[in-house]
Amino acid sequence: MGPLSRRGLLLGGLTLAGGGFLAGGLGLDEAWAIDGPTIISCDGWGSRRNRGVLPVYDRRPVKILVHHTATPNAKVTTRDAAVRLARSIQNFHMDRRGWPDTGQHFTVSRGGIVLEGRHRSLEFVRVGRWQVEGAHCTGQNVVAIGIExxxxxxxxxxxxxxWEKLRSLCAYLCGQYRIRPTQIFGHRDFKDTACPGDKLYAALPRLRSEVAGLLGQKLKKATVDPVAWPLLRIADRGQRVLAAQHLLRAAGVPGIVPDGRFTRELADAVRAFQAERGFGRDDPDLDSGDGPNGMIGGETWPALARPVRAGEGGEAQRAVEVLLRGRNKPVPDVVTPEIWQRLLTP
Structure with a gap:
């Protein structure tokens, strides 16, 4: 390993990278600091040693990302079963993905057993400072804690x-790092994936509200259910699919027929668009593939939904007009990504 920069520090096989501020200097008070669930450390479940150096950042994470493993809903929920799960995830991530360690920071088993995923995640959470870089979601690995x-x-x-242990773990993480409960998201909010599953994703507003309650806070409805990019996939139909088709045409994707139906042919065209941009690689879920999946979610929408000025014409403006139908609202002067998200919200 080469010399570290002036802002770096080696911490037992991890690199402390510069940038940000130390969460440990926040002065946590009783309104935030709460007891967390029992968490089995990497040593406790017999993990493999991480390969090479894991970067650690001297900034606090500002989000929590919820995942599901996309594995069978096992009926055996013992501690031994949870340990086997943790080992299988680490083996998959290290041997199949080629990562230096488990991708997510923590894992919750179906039996409610919480385990540390990536080495030293638990240590830094306990002191309320630093974050080990994860490998659970592209673009979010140095700002978000990942929970499988x-x-x-x-x-x-x-x-x-x-659910009880997930709620307790999220509240503990929020308390230690001063993460706002409104900043609990699903994997699909940032990637083209169905993770964490339709049911669990739909329960995230409840999770935010219950975590806030554990912290002695009360959230407004608008913050419990924030506006996010929708997930579109095969068999979907309607205005949002039609808008996506116009945006794909605006992006130069050939062969798109704007009919509002998400067919296998449309998925193939989306998959080619994603492949050109390197989307859809290295998901942590145990059943995920190694490339784009053709869904339109939190990674593809931002690439399609470019700013549009009123009256500019073309396919992108047609997409805006499709989403405004029946809403009796004026066309915005400029449709920004935030406005796109609101227009795409049913």
Missing amino acids: NEGTYTAVNPPGVL
């Missing part, structure tokens, strides 16, 4: 014991 929840929550809700 065992199971697949597309059509079923997570079991109560998992």
